[in-house]
Amino acid sequence: MKLSSSFDYPVLLYKAQMDKRLLKAATDGDSTSMKHYACHNPGILLGRTLRMNTCLHISSIHGHQRFSEDVVALEESLLTTVNLDWETPLLAAVRNGHVSLASFLLGSCHHLGMGQAILKQDKYGFNALHHAIRNGHEELALELITAEPSLSRAVSECNESPMFFALTRNFTRVYEQLVQDPLSSYTGGLHGRNCLHAAVRNGNPEMAKQILEKYHGLMITEDINKVTPTRHAVLFDKIDMLRVILLHDPTKGYEINSMGDPLLAAAAYRGRSNAARELLKHCPDAPYRQENGGTLLHRAVWDNQIKFVKFVLTTPLLRKLINMQGKTGKTALHYAVRKCDPELVSILLSHEDIDATVLDNIGVSAAWELKYVMENAKTLNWVRTYIRPMFSSLVNHSLFK
16 A cells, blocks of 8 residues: 655654654554554654654553554664653653553563663653652562662652662562662652661661661761651651661760750650650660750640650659759740640649749749730630639649749
8 A cells, every 4th residue: 555645755854753643553552553654664663743752652651562562673773762851661651650561661672782771761860760669560670670780879850769769668679679789879859868767767677777787877867857767766656666776876866966956855846755765765864955955845845745744754764854944044834834734834833843933044933924924815715714724723832922
């Protein structure tokens, strides 16, 4: 059958613009039509869309494996082509979740010695391994690592590594393969986290132990919020992970981040009494003061962590905090009154060591903090609900006599 005159154009034209009939064939997975067009003019297969996609890109996006197999058999060079997103057909197939097709394209590239096509990163820096792991395709990820182990070394534009993704998804087998390469990247993204952060968050002690052995320095890495993996374990109450880290290096229990906050203050902020208990087990003299001079009790009171306040007051190692003053001279009781929390005030006043007469740096006692609270009283009902109970508690301790 004679093709229309459009097939008489030079091959170079097809590189600039894909024939509409070939585009439809690739979209529909119509191998028969594609072969017919290529039989009359092989150069037609090199045509591109305005997004620089080839017919192999289009069929890969749609998951047409038979079409892809047939077109690769006719024009192997299509395996190495990239579109405007810097995607090869392999990347397009993986990104769109077509695992079987991606496996075929991977095998073809590997067999033909097209390693660079497998290693290609898209415009955001992700390679096929990034996408396979992120999209949950564990078996495909293992295939990719076997074909090109150095895929593990690439990081995205946001500094995300395949290993970080594997730990985030809890893909143990993938992680075990990635860690075999000593040059594997372990960074986790713009937020500054690393693979140890991910292992801690997922609560995988065995992975964490391996990481600690291979990448000991990751323990001191802070993310953009000044959170190290150890602090991550505290904030998310990952007791098993905290124990693994402290058994590996007990000195990490004495951590004070670049903002001047000790780990016990982080535990107080989130109300993580179990984490605080584990910390004290390994480091009984762990630091408890923040940069502002406040203690973990000040922090727990300010953040309304009532259970944590009770934990502090009933823990022998911490009972000394009850009357400690911050840089402004205020005790936790000052904070409780200023927060206008009758329950916290009552809990603190019930402690046998409480000294409610402590004055701050300007000579104000906790009781007189009520003056400032009253100035900001919202409604009469608010006064009855919050201020009156506190006033009664303070009067019972003879603080106004």
